[in-house]
Amino acid sequence: MHIIVTIKQVPETDKVKMDPETGTMVRSGLESIVNPLDLYAIEEALVLKERFGARITVLSMGPPDAERALREALSMGCDEAVLLTDRVFAGSDTWATSRVLAEAVKKIGAFEIILAGERATDGDTGQVGPALAAWLGIPVISYASGLELFADLGSAGAEKGGVPFAPSTVRARRLTEEGYQILETEMPCLITVVKEIASPRLPTLRGKKFARSAQVLRWGARELGLGTEDAGLPGSPTRVTKIFYPKVSRDGERLVARDEEGIARAVNRIFALLEEKGCLSSVPEAALATAHQERTSLYSKASTTHENLERASLDQEAARNHSAAKLSPTEPSAAELSASSPGAAKSAVPKPEVWIIAERRHVGLDSVSFELLARARTLADALHTSLAAIVVAPSLADEEVQALIAYGADSVIALESLNFDDFVCETWADALFALARERKPDIVLAAATTTGRTLMPYLAAKFGTGLTADCTELAIEEGTGLLLQTRPAIGGNIMATIKTPKHKPQMATVRPHSAQPLSPDFERKGIVLRTQALQPAESRAGTQQIAVRTRVLSMERNTKGFENLEGARMVVSGGRGLKKAENFKLVRELADALGAVVGASREAVDRGWISYPHQVGLSGKTISPEIYLCAGISGAIQHLAGIRTAKTIISINSDPEAPIHAVADLAVVGDLFEILPRLAERVRSAKTGISTEGNHAL
Amino acid sequence: MLYNRVTEEIIRELAVIAGARNVLLDPAKLEAYSHDETSKEEYAHMPEVVVTPESTVAVAAIVKLANRAHIPLTPRGAGSGLSGGAIPVFGGIVISLEKMNHVREIDYENLTMTVETGIVTNEINNLVKDKGLFYAGYPMSLETCMLGGNIAENAGGGKAIKYGVTSRYILGLEFVTPAGDIVWLGGKLAKDVTGYDLVHLIVGSEGTLGIATAAIIKLIGLPAAKSDLLVLFRSPQEAISCVPVILSKGLIPTAIEFMDRRSVETSCAYLNENLPYAQCGAMLLIEMDGRDPALVESEAEAVGDLCMEQGAIEVYVADNRTTQERLWAIRRNIAEAFKVYCPVQSLEDIVVPPASIPAVIPELDRIAAQFGITIPCYGHAGDGNLHATLVKDPEMSMEDWHRIEPQALEALYEAISKLGGKISGEHGIGLKRKEYMKRFMSPVELELLKAIKRAWDPNLIMNPGKMFDLEKGIG
Structure with missing residues (x-):
C-alpha cells in the first residue's frame, strides 16, 4: 500500500x-x-x-x-x-x-x-x-x-x-x-x-x-x-485586497471575587447579564430559542399549501418585493418547472444569480440557511439580480420552500434525488456542478460547516474558480460589482478582504451565526424549480459512478460525548483550572441549568477529561454563540481564535492576568469552584420559579 | 531580649518615610503577606504592617527605624518561596520590594545589567532577548519570582549543571545593612579578591544579614538552538549511571532532569500522555543548547547514543517548540499531578552527590512504606538536587499527617545525610527546615553562621526566626 x-x-x-x-x-x-x-x-x-x-x-x-x-x-x-x-x-x-x-x-x-x-x-x-x-x-x-x-x-x-x-x-x-x-x-x-x-x-x-x-x-x-x-x-483566482487588525480587547467589566461578598456579587452580576441576554427564559418564543424551535414556529405560521405556491409563482411582479431585479427562470427545455408561467420563461436574458446552498439536517432546514439568505439578499439587491436558494435533498417539503422564500429567496431550486439523503461530497458536487453550468451563477455562498467546507472547495476546483473560507463579512465592491469577502485568519489575529476578480462564480463559505436572518415575510412570492431533469445525462452517469464509490452506511446521532457546539446559542466551557475530569460536572451542571452546550479548552481535551467534539479553538471548533461562559480557561491565543465572534463572553478565572479576561465582556477574577455551583443553583431556582436565597441578593 | 510591637508612632514614621500609600494596615491586604508557597495553615503568620518602599533611601530609613525600635523586619519579594523564608514569624514589619522593580542600566559593553531586586526575574530576559542576551540565573518558578528572592535563596533550578546557580551571575549588590547603612559591594568585575567576598556571603543569606536593593547581574549570549531528549530506562540506576558517562565525554547538557517511575506515571496519566512508559523504571530529560543548530543536533545525538549504549529503552528527540513543550510538560506537571492526587504535601529539595541518586530511591520507598505515604522523586539529576515530595495518602487524616510529617522528614534527612547529602539544594532553610539544621549541620559550622549573624545584626531584627534560632522573643 x-x-x-x-x-x-x-x-x-x-x-x-x-x-x-x-x-x-x-x-x-x-x-x-x-x-x-x-x-x-x-x-x-x-x-x-x-x-x-x-x-x-x-x-x-x-x-x-x-x-x-x-x-x-x-x-x-x-x-x-x-x-x-x-x-x-x-x-x-x-x-x-x-x-x-x-x-x-x-x-x-x-x-x-x-x-x-x-x-x-x-x-x-x-x-x-x-x-x-x-x-x-x-x-x-x-x-x-x-x-x-x-x-x-x-x-x-x-x-x-x-x-x-x-x-x-x-x-x-x-x-x-x-x-x-x-x-x-x-x-x-x-x-x-x-x-x-x-x-x-x-x-x-x-x-x-x-x-x-x-x-x-x-x-x-x-x-x-x-x-x-x-x-x-x-x-x-483570489486576491487579498486588504489586511486589517481586528480589535481584540473588549474592555469589558471586571469583578474581583476574592471573598464571600465578592463571590456573591460576581454570581449576581453574571446572573443579571444572563437574564439581560434572555438566557433564563424557558418559553420557546425567547430570543434564545433553539434553531429547531424556530423552525417549528415558522412552519405553523407559514400554513403553506401547494396551491399557494403555484399562485405565488404565477404572479411574477409580486415576487419582487425584496428585489428590484427581474427574475427569469432559465430555458425550461430540460427542466421540469413545477410552477411557472409560460410567459415568464420567455423573458429577457437572465442576469447571473446569487446562490446560497441551503443547509439541511435530518430535521429539516438548518437556521444557518436563513443567515445565508440574509447575507445573499444584500448582495443580490446591490447587484440588482435575483437570489436562488439551492437545496440538495431527497425531497423538499413545501413548508421548507415557503420558509426559504419568506427569509429572502426569490427562487428555490431543489435538486431532488434519493441519492441525496446524506452528504456525499462527490455526488452533491456533481449535481451542483451540472446546475451551475446551466445557470451560471455570479456568486455561490454556503455555510462554513463540515458540509460547506468540504463541498465548496471540491466544487471550486471543478469550476476552476476561487473560494474564500469562513467569511464573517461580505459586500459588493462599488464599480466592479465584485464580491468582497472578509475573513479572520491566523487565529483571528488579522482580517483579510479577498476577492476573485476574473473567475466565476465567486465563491465563499460563511461563518455560522455571523449574521442575523431577516425577519420572515410569509407574503413573499417566489419560484420553485424541482430539478432532477436539469441534470444532463452524462453528469447523471458520473453521479451514479461516484455514488457507488462512496456510500453512507449510518449516522450516529446523539452519541455519547457528542455536542453540537457550532449550533449552540449558549456554550459553557471548562479548562485546565477544573483540575480533574470529575470536576467537569460543575460545568455540565451549569450548562444543563441554562440549557447550554458544554465546551472545553484544548488542555482539558488533551488530558482526556472530555472528548474532542467539545473542543473549542484552533484545533477544535470555531463558534459564535450568543453567550460564551468559560471557567478555568486561561485564554491561549489558540482558544481565543475559536471564540472571537462570540457575542458575549463571560470569563471566570482566578488568575487576574489570564488573557481570557482581556477579551471578556464580563471578567470575573475568582474561584470557579465557588462561583459555578452557586451560579447553577441560582439559574435553576430562577427557572423553576423558586425565589433565590436572600444572601444572593446583595 | 524582646522585640517591640509596631506602635501608632512607628506607623506614622513609616508613612513619613515611604509615603502613606505605601503603608498597608488593612488585614485583608496584609493576609497576602502572611505566607509563601509553603502550607499556609502550618506556617503562615500575619505581619503588623507592610511597607512597600520605592527607593533604597526609604528602605534604609525603614531599617534604621526598625533597628532603633527593635522591631522585627522581614524582607519580601514575590512570596513564591518554598521554605517559609518571607513569612513574618514575629509579626513586625514586612518590607516588600515589589515597587522597586526598575532597570537602572543595561551595559552592553560589559554585558551587565543593573536592576532593582523587586523586578520579576522573567522580565529580565524579556528585556534583553532581542539583543541576543540572557540572564541564566533563573530558577524553575520563572514566571512569578523576583530577583531579590532568587538572591536571598541563591536559587538554582533546572539549568544549573551548565549555567550554575544565581550566585554565578551576581557581580555586585547595593545593600542596606541591618544598621540602615547603604553600601555598594562588588562591581562590574570578573575578578575581585579585594577582601572577603561579601557579595556571595549575602547571596543565599535568606534576608538575615540585610536587604539587597539592587544588583549588577551578568548577561551572557542567548543560545539560539536547543534540542531535548527524553530517555526511557528500565531502572533509576541505569538512568543515573548515564550522567557521569555523558559529562566525562565533555558534553555539557543544559539540564538533566530525572523522573522516577511514579512521577512519570502520575504526570503522564494526568496529561493523558501516551508515551510507552509501561516498561520504564525512570526517565531522563536532557536538554542541549548552543549557538549553532547543527552542532546542538550532533551533540544531542551523541548524548542519545551514549544513553542507548548504557541500556536505554528508547530515546525521543524534540528539536522544535511543539515537541519540546510536550516533553517538558511531563516534567513540569509532576507537582500539579500529585496535587490532584492529594494537595497535602511537603515539597523537599534534598541534594546528594549525583552518583548517590540511585541509592536515594530505595530509601524513599522504605520511608514511604513505613509512614503510609507516597514519595515521588524527580529533579535535577545533573546536580543531585532532587524534589523528593512527601505526599499524604488522600485517606489519611490531617491529624495523622501532622504527626508523621516531621518524623518522615527526619527519616528522609537522616538517610540523605548518610549518603553525603544535605537537606536543601535550592529552596533554602527558612522557617520550614531550621529545626533540622541542628541535627544535620555540625555544631562548629552552625556556630560560625550564628557568629556572622550576630556581628552583622546585633539587634537580630533582620528576618528573625529563619535558618536557625537565636535568643529573642516577642515583646
Whole structure:
C-alpha cells in the first residue's frame, strides 16, 4: 500500500504577524513547525503502515525551509519526502496550491490513500484537501475521526489470521455537526482527519538519524510541467485586497471575587447579564430559542399549501418585493418547472444569480440557511439580480420552500434525488456542478460547516474558480460589482478582504451565526424549480459512478460525548483550572441549568477529561454563540481564535492576568469552584420559579 | 531580649518615610503577606504592617527605624518561596520590594545589567532577548519570582549543571545593612579578591544579614538552538549511571532532569500522555543548547547514543517548540499531578552527590512504606538536587499527617545525610527546615553562621526566626 500524506509548514500561531503593506505573513523570526493538525494525519498513516504494511510519502509545498517539516515527518517514520518549492509557487491560494499538489501526486505515481490534516492552523481554510481530491477525481472524506480498511467493499473482515492483506476499501467515521457519519469509499481516496483520530508519536533518535540522512526530493514548476502562469499569484483566482487588525480587547467589566461578598456579587452580576441576554427564559418564543424551535414556529405560521405556491409563482411582479431585479427562470427545455408561467420563461436574458446552498439536517432546514439568505439578499439587491436558494435533498417539503422564500429567496431550486439523503461530497458536487453550468451563477455562498467546507472547495476546483473560507463579512465592491469577502485568519489575529476578480462564480463559505436572518415575510412570492431533469445525462452517469464509490452506511446521532457546539446559542466551557475530569460536572451542571452546550479548552481535551467534539479553538471548533461562559480557561491565543465572534463572553478565572479576561465582556477574577455551583443553583431556582436565597441578593 | 510591637508612632514614621500609600494596615491586604508557597495553615503568620518602599533611601530609613525600635523586619519579594523564608514569624514589619522593580542600566559593553531586586526575574530576559542576551540565573518558578528572592535563596533550578546557580551571575549588590547603612559591594568585575567576598556571603543569606536593593547581574549570549531528549530506562540506576558517562565525554547538557517511575506515571496519566512508559523504571530529560543548530543536533545525538549504549529503552528527540513543550510538560506537571492526587504535601529539595541518586530511591520507598505515604522523586539529576515530595495518602487524616510529617522528614534527612547529602539544594532553610539544621549541620559550622549573624545584626531584627534560632522573643 502506498500512502501519501500532505503536510504544511506553519508558523507557531501564537507569534504570527502580518505585513499590512503586502498582506503577507512576516515569517522572519518565527519558528516554523509542522501544522499540528497534519501530525494526526502522519500518525494515522504510521498506524496503517504498522497494521497493513505501507510505504508513506510525505508531500509539502512551501519555501525551501519547509524541508525541516518534511524531515520531522521522516523522523516519525515516514519513508519518502517530496518538497514542492519554486519561486513560481509563492503566493499561491488554495486553488493554485491544490493544483500544484495534484500534479505532484500524479508524478509520484500510484497510491491508495492521501491523508491530510483537516486544515492548517495558519490559513485555517481546510480547502486544499477536498480541492486536491477534485483535481485527482477521487472521493474525499473530510473530518475523519477514525478509519478502518477492508479488502473489498462491504466485507467487514479484519486482517485474515493476522496476515496483512491489500485493502481496497476505507470505512471512515466522519465528525459532523449532527454526530458521526459512517461512510465507506473505494481507494484511491483522500481523507482529511481531525485530532480525535490519533495521538502523534514523538520522533525517536533512530528516526532522527534516518531523517537527517534521507533524501528529500525537490520539484519545481518545470519538473511538474507547470508554467509561470499556472501557480503563484498569476495562477490564483483570489486576491487579498486588504489586511486589517481586528480589535481584540473588549474592555469589558471586571469583578474581583476574592471573598464571600465578592463571590456573591460576581454570581449576581453574571446572573443579571444572563437574564439581560434572555438566557433564563424557558418559553420557546425567547430570543434564545433553539434553531429547531424556530423552525417549528415558522412552519405553523407559514400554513403553506401547494396551491399557494403555484399562485405565488404565477404572479411574477409580486415576487419582487425584496428585489428590484427581474427574475427569469432559465430555458425550461430540460427542466421540469413545477410552477411557472409560460410567459415568464420567455423573458429577457437572465442576469447571473446569487446562490446560497441551503443547509439541511435530518430535521429539516438548518437556521444557518436563513443567515445565508440574509447575507445573499444584500448582495443580490446591490447587484440588482435575483437570489436562488439551492437545496440538495431527497425531497423538499413545501413548508421548507415557503420558509426559504419568506427569509429572502426569490427562487428555490431543489435538486431532488434519493441519492441525496446524506452528504456525499462527490455526488452533491456533481449535481451542483451540472446546475451551475446551466445557470451560471455570479456568486455561490454556503455555510462554513463540515458540509460547506468540504463541498465548496471540491466544487471550486471543478469550476476552476476561487473560494474564500469562513467569511464573517461580505459586500459588493462599488464599480466592479465584485464580491468582497472578509475573513479572520491566523487565529483571528488579522482580517483579510479577498476577492476573485476574473473567475466565476465567486465563491465563499460563511461563518455560522455571523449574521442575523431577516425577519420572515410569509407574503413573499417566489419560484420553485424541482430539478432532477436539469441534470444532463452524462453528469447523471458520473453521479451514479461516484455514488457507488462512496456510500453512507449510518449516522450516529446523539452519541455519547457528542455536542453540537457550532449550533449552540449558549456554550459553557471548562479548562485546565477544573483540575480533574470529575470536576467537569460543575460545568455540565451549569450548562444543563441554562440549557447550554458544554465546551472545553484544548488542555482539558488533551488530558482526556472530555472528548474532542467539545473542543473549542484552533484545533477544535470555531463558534459564535450568543453567550460564551468559560471557567478555568486561561485564554491561549489558540482558544481565543475559536471564540472571537462570540457575542458575549463571560470569563471566570482566578488568575487576574489570564488573557481570557482581556477579551471578556464580563471578567470575573475568582474561584470557579465557588462561583459555578452557586451560579447553577441560582439559574435553576430562577427557572423553576423558586425565589433565590436572600444572601444572593446583595 | 524582646522585640517591640509596631506602635501608632512607628506607623506614622513609616508613612513619613515611604509615603502613606505605601503603608498597608488593612488585614485583608496584609493576609497576602502572611505566607509563601509553603502550607499556609502550618506556617503562615500575619505581619503588623507592610511597607512597600520605592527607593533604597526609604528602605534604609525603614531599617534604621526598625533597628532603633527593635522591631522585627522581614524582607519580601514575590512570596513564591518554598521554605517559609518571607513569612513574618514575629509579626513586625514586612518590607516588600515589589515597587522597586526598575532597570537602572543595561551595559552592553560589559554585558551587565543593573536592576532593582523587586523586578520579576522573567522580565529580565524579556528585556534583553532581542539583543541576543540572557540572564541564566533563573530558577524553575520563572514566571512569578523576583530577583531579590532568587538572591536571598541563591536559587538554582533546572539549568544549573551548565549555567550554575544565581550566585554565578551576581557581580555586585547595593545593600542596606541591618544598621540602615547603604553600601555598594562588588562591581562590574570578573575578578575581585579585594577582601572577603561579601557579595556571595549575602547571596543565599535568606534576608538575615540585610536587604539587597539592587544588583549588577551578568548577561551572557542567548543560545539560539536547543534540542531535548527524553530517555526511557528500565531502572533509576541505569538512568543515573548515564550522567557521569555523558559529562566525562565533555558534553555539557543544559539540564538533566530525572523522573522516577511514579512521577512519570502520575504526570503522564494526568496529561493523558501516551508515551510507552509501561516498561520504564525512570526517565531522563536532557536538554542541549548552543549557538549553532547543527552542532546542538550532533551533540544531542551523541548524548542519545551514549544513553542507548548504557541500556536505554528508547530515546525521543524534540528539536522544535511543539515537541519540546510536550516533553517538558511531563516534567513540569509532576507537582500539579500529585496535587490532584492529594494537595497535602511537603515539597523537599534534598541534594546528594549525583552518583548517590540511585541509592536515594530505595530509601524513599522504605520511608514511604513505613509512614503510609507516597514519595515521588524527580529533579535535577545533573546536580543531585532532587524534589523528593512527601505526599499524604488522600485517606489519611490531617491529624495523622501532622504527626508523621516531621518524623518522615527526619527519616528522609537522616538517610540523605548518610549518603553525603544535605537537606536543601535550592529552596533554602527558612522557617520550614531550621529545626533540622541542628541535627544535620555540625555544631562548629552552625556556630560560625550564628557568629556572622550576630556581628552583622546585633539587634537580630533582620528576618528573625529563619535558618536557625537565636535568643529573642516577642515583646
